[in-house]
Structures are given as C-alpha cells and as structure tokens.
Amino acid sequence: MSQHDCDLLIVGAGILGLAHAWAGAKRGLKVKVFERSHTPLGASIRNFGQALVGGQAPGAMLNLARQARGLWADLGQAAGISLHQQGSLLFARTEAEEALLQAFVDGRGEELGYRTELLRGDALNALYDGRFSHHRAALHGLDDQQLYSREALPQIVDYLAREHGVEFHFSTLVRDVESGSALTSAGRFTARHIVVCSGHDYQTLLADQMARLQPQVCRLQMLRARPSQPLALQHALLTGLSCTHYGAFSDLPEAEAIRAQVRREQPELESLGIHLLISPTPYGDLIIGDSHDYGSDASPFNAESTDRIMLDLAEHTLGMKVEVVERWQGVYGSRGPGPFSVTRAADGVTAVLMHTGLGMSVGLGLGERTIAALLGEGIWPNALAA
Template sequence: MSTQHYDVIVVGGGILGMAHAWAAARRKLRVAVLERSHQAQGATIRNFGQVLVTGQAPGIMMELARQSRGLWLELAAQAGFHVRSNGSLVLARNHLELELLEDFAQGRAKDEGVACQMLSGKELAALFEGRLGHHHGALQGLDDLQIYSRDALPAITSSLQAMGVDVYTQAHVHYAQAGQVHSSVGDFTANSIFVCPGHDYSSLHRELLETVKPSVTRLQMLKVRAQDAGWALDRPLLTGLSCLHYGAFSDLPLAATLREQVQQRHGVLLEQGIHLLMSPTPQGDLIIGDSHDYGQQASPFNQEETDQYLLALAETVLGCPVQVLQRWQGVYGAKGPAPFSVLQADGSTLVTVMHTGLGMTTGLAIGERNIAARYD
C-alpha cells in the first residue's frame, strides 16, 4: 500500500470527528477521515439529536452550545439535512417543577442571557390542540435545535466528500501519532492528527486516556408511535425530571428539593438515572429515553423494567398510549474530570473525548476550536 500525505487526518467518523474534518475543510486543508465502520455506529446516531442550548451550565458548555447552534444551521444549509429550530419545551408535571423552571427563567436565564420564556398552563394548553394541557406550565427554550442524526450523518459525510475530504470506511487504525497513521486501509502521514474515538478507550492512546479515568454510560432508548392520529409533535419535549440532569438547573436550590421529592415518591427513577426526553423524527415517530447505567463497559442486557418506566412517563406526558417500534442502547462517555477532554498526545496529535452525552450540543464548536487553535 502506498503512503499518502494529508494536512489533517481525523480518526473517527462520529459527529466529533466530522466536526474537526469540516472545520479543516473550510480552511481549504487536505483532509482525510478514517472510520472503523461503514458509518459511525456510536453515540452520534443513537441519540435524540437535541442541541439543548437552554440546558447547559454557565461557562464553557454554554459557550460551546451557542457556538455549535450557529454551526449546525450553517452545516445543515450546506449538507441539506433538516433541522428543527423552533425550540424545546420543558414540561412541569407538578407545582415544584413549575417553581423550579420559573426560578431558572427569572434568575439564571436572565443573568446568562438564555433565550427562553415561561408558558402558563393555559398557554401550554393552546398548543397541540390541548394535548399537553394537563401540565402546570412549561419553559420554552427558544434557541434549542433538533437534528435527526440517522439522516444527518450520511448527509454530512456526502457534503464533506463534495468539499474534497477523503472518507475511508471500515478502516481500523492501530497507530496514530507523530505524524503517522497506520491502518487496515493503508499508511498515511499528516501534519496534524485528531483522534475522536468515541467511547473506545483502548485501541489508541490508551495510557493517555487512562489519565482522565474514562467510563461509559449505557442508556435504554426507544422509538415509539403515539396512538393518537392527531398527535404531531414538532419540537423536543423534556420534563422537570431533566432539571436534575442538566447543568443549567441541577445546582439550583429548588433542584435539591425536587430531588428529595422524587427520591421519596419514585426513588427508582433516580437509581436508574431516568429522565424523559422525547424527540420527533421526520416520519412523525418519537425517540424517547433515557436511563443511565454507569461503568467501565456497557452491559449488553437491557432491563425491561426500565423500558416500562420510560413508556409510562411518555404516555403520561402525551396523554395517550404509544406503540414501540424499536429499542436500542445508547453508549456515551461518562464521568470524566470535565464534560470533555482534549488531550495532547504529541506536538501534532490531539485526542478528544466526551464525558457526557452532549456531543451533538457542543461537538461542532469543539472541533472548530481545536482546528482554529492549530491553524488560525
């Protein structure tokens, strides 16, 4: 096999890898992406596709989410995939959840310039022909986006190829550093190497990755169809349970009170890390989840009990039964020293991993910043 040279080689074809490749290609650099599968099969295509700007903690994650939002809109226009840009709804199922959301809207949201507004129960009932009218109110996140990843990733790949990026698939990389990449599809040299391995912490730079003690979380997820012919959801839905999970809310005083309430009434939800997220697909079905099972590797065995909790929550929110169409596991990086790590392997090699399920929300900005730091 002959050796080819590139300005930039990206190892990993998930959204974080594609973010680096796109940022480099926009700078007219010669770029290659090496992906071990025919198409990335990890967190990128297993997720909800929510770019949840509203839910991010103040500081770097909020900055990255805002930057990524603009990049997503630009990339969607270029690659031709659909983005829902009419925000999200965080539903208050009881008075305490409503009070927490109001506290956020009146305090932190104003302090941080978060684009959001509260909807009263009456205003919420005016949406979707009253189908959400049994909730106490909602926080409407105005800047939140949703992408259907299963369609978006192939479109992004094709768009990058049209920009001149060489995409090598079914390419197992066993060495990537010091300007050299050795793989099952050939040997390459590069001025810069960006390794984005997802939750694979052992194939490349294992000792370096061990310094951040990476782990994973396994999430049970489902695609369902609402058994109500008139139900046409046009934006992501969350509930107050998500306030215990997302950094924008989780450290607020009322979040601690809500956590105590959930522990007393439905402790199993906290034990299994369950909080309802719901994203519509272009076909009108709904992706719902999720739960969180943390460890060094993901168990291949789903718990039916967990799915039943998720389905019960979804049916309560929607006010109608749902039909299960698909079940799967999401597997994401988890519990590192920060939400993500950018590790310098050598003078020309960066390794970037997420320690949260926020790759869709922040990944485009992380890739842009890494490339900018090297080339601008």
C-alpha cells in the same frame, strides 16, 4: 512525499470527528477521516438529535452550544439537513419542578441571557391543541434545535466528500497513532495534524493518556415508538426530571426539592438515571429515553422494567398510548475530568473526547475551536473556562 499525506487526519466519523473535518476543510486543509465501521454507528447515530442550548451549564458548555447553534444553521443549509428550529419544551409536572423553572427564568436565565420563556395558562393550553395542558408549566427553549441523527450524519459525510473533498475511509481500523502518522488496517498514512475522536473506545488508541482521565462508559436504553393518535410534533420534549441532570438547572437550590420528591415517590428514577426525553422523527414516530448505567464496559442486556418506566413517563407526558417499534442501546463516554477533554497526546496528535451525552449540542463549536487552536488561530478549548 507519500500519496497518503494529508494536512488533517481524523479518527472517528461521529459528530465530533465530522465537526473537526468540516472545520479543517473550510480552512482549505486536505482532510482524511477514518472510521472502523462501514457507516457511523456510535453514540452520535443512536441519540435523540437534540442540539440544546437552554440546558447547558454556564461557562464553556453554554458558549460552545451557542456557537454550535449558528454552525448547525450553516451546515444544515449546506448539507440539506432538516432541522426542527421551533425549540424545546420542558414540562413541569409538579410544584417543585415549576418552582425551579420560575427560579431559573427569574435568575440565571435572565442574568446569562438564556433565550427561554415560561408558558402557563392559555399559552400552555395552546400547545398542540391542549395536548399538554395537564402540566403545570412549560419552559420553551427558543434556541434549541433537533435533527434526525440517522439521516443527518450520512448527509454530512456526503456533503463533506462532495463539496470539500474530504476523503473517508470506512471499515478501516486505526491501530496506532504517533507524531506525523497513523497505522491503519489499510496501511500507514501521514499527516501534519492527527485528531482522535474515538468516542468511548479508551483502549485502542492513546490508552495510557486516556486512562489518566479516568473516564467511564454510559449505557442508555432507548426506544422508538408510534403514538396512538396523530401528533405532528415539532419540538424536542423534556420534563422537570431533566432539571436534575442538565447543568443549567442541576446546581440551583430548587433542584434539591425535585431530588427529594423523586427519592420519596419514585427512587428508581434516580437509581436508574432516568429523565425523559422525546424527539420527533421525520416519519411520525418518536424517539424516547433514556436511562443511565455507568461502568467500565456497557452490558449488552436491557431491563424491560426500565423500558416500562420510560414508556409510562412518555405516555403521561404525551397524554396517549404509544406502540414500541424499535429498541436499542446508546453508549457514550462519560464521567471524565469535565464535560469534555482536549488532550495533546504528542506533537501533532490531539485527542478530543466528550464525557457527556451532549456532543450533538456542542460538538460543532468544539471542532471549530480545536482546529483554530491547532492552526494558531485561537486558544485551546478548556471545559473549565468560558
């Protein structure tokens, strides 16, 4: 047998690739991970680090997020990752947004066991010494978690290599995969199972199979900013704008009133796909975003007007000015046949892709279920099933 043989070969060291590597390594498999860049630089490293349960659509995504929550607790402790586990706060700014949150809590939230609470009055005013009392209400997502992706992913890589013997090949391009082997810029490697987690790269590997999914690329404008006043933020923050974006809320009848109000008063929010997210970093500054621009490729050009809209929303939500210290683009695969796809491209070759920006929320669960299916321990994950 070749010295390159392994049980499980993973293409991609984003959160999906690392999730599959961890799931395989825990089962005693010999695992190798290949990543074209010198360190993870894709969607997983550029995002908010929000692992949300409360915003997930009923069905497969909610179940995966609930499973991932427990896995994050295990992985966070094992790898030394700092997790904010105080939950998220989704603020209602308008009467329509408040009505939707109330309808969610009374209906779907109770029926499906979403762990949330609606804060008003004294409970709302008590948050951060009244910092957010200019809002009408806040939905506290009790199961939501948040981490700092830029540090968490390298910590996971280090943990998997050190404690599980996972072998990482960075700065190594995988040029082709077929049953039993992968051709890379460092030579050919053989494996019992190959899992391709290539993010929004739909052309390098399995191009024909991926084209049939008709996916697109989503480009996000992102910011890191320093608040003008001390703010020891411990929660991920969202606003009612997210209710038209996240599946837990977006199909509720009350969401239409929010959309109608946006179209009347700020139609650019819809055309630019803006809904405010704010995540704290360990260093006192805040990650702010985001906008959504869909297409076959990601334009390299950011619009300052889009950043300005997001900053205005953030400053209103926070009740203070912020100073931008960094700008970048997030890019992820989007608009496939569902929120994710698991495609068995050939004997022993599986492609696992996210078609939303929710990989941090569900990726650990998806990796666990896919590896279990590969080894005959469970059924294949299906975005259209629970």
